Amino acid sequence: MVTTPRSKPTPKAARWNNALAGTPDPREIRKRALIAAAGRTFGVKGFHNTTLDDIASALSVTKPALYRYVKNKHEILYECHRLAIGMAEEALATAQAEGATALDALRLFVSLYIRKMTSELGTCVVLTEYYSMTAQHNALIQQRRRVVDTELRALVSRCIDEGAIAPCDPKLAVFFFMGAINNINRWFTDKGETQGDAIAEAFADHVIHGLRPLKVSKRSNR
Known part of the structure; x- marks a missing residue:
């Protein structure tokens, strides 16, 4: 009987861009990761064309997760x-x-x-x-x-x-x-x-x- 090799599962994107590894202060590191990802997204799409959904997608998290760190897009800009x-x-x-x-x-x-x-x-x-x-x-x-x-x-x-x-x-x-x-x-x-x-x-x-x-x-x- 010939068995076909199983294909390797596609790796999932690292949540928070893998910014939590070995950090003593996960909340602060998460916030910095959010800011950096938002800055890059603003650079591609422009501030006014970028949504919180875009930023959440860049970090592989849900939009509600962002609200633990920022209130809105203008706070991210600040x-x-x-x-x-x-x-x-x-x-x-x-x-x-x-x-x-x-x-x-x-x-x-x-x-x-x-x-x-x-x-x-x-x-x-x-x-x-x-x-x-x-x-x-x-x-x-x-x-x-x-x-x-x-x-x-x-x-x-x-x-x-x-x-x-x-x-x-x-x-x-x-x-x-x-x-x-x-x-x-x-x-x-x-x-x-x-x-x-x-x-x-x-x-x-x-x-x-x-x-x-x-x-x-x-x-x-x-």
Whole structure:
């Protein structure tokens, strides 16, 4: 008697994107997984076209399961922004603590912040969409952004004082590199040719080289 081999069952998608393995705080990890999945879904479909059903599907859970962590889509949008500004705050604190000079700290901040954003938030293009948040949520995010902005301007001023970069307007310098960094999520994909670590190093190099004083070669008059 010939027996036919049984076909292997199709593996089921991991619930919560397998974010619970070995974590001491499942609720917080689930919430971060929700935010990351929502950010990626917003990036594909747009904030206004994305439903909670879409986000639940991306996490392989039911929509009622989402209500244990967020009330609605606008709260998810706020959490995306809150996670992003938290990453900036963490990166800046680490850079200021570990950077031997102001220039080292600035480069380290750029690299760390981009690594954090690309590894967890990915294509979360809604980070540039402030007006879809509630007025209360927007005020909270903007307050924290102003603190980071002030500290970055002070860091650029230190770089100038130490002679590491050319004299410039610190406000415009911060606008220059933070504008570039915050737009990475518009085009970055983890399936692309260039991964987050490489992008972080390239952007850090571009920021530093862009702010350093130009070496003017002396040419003899003929």
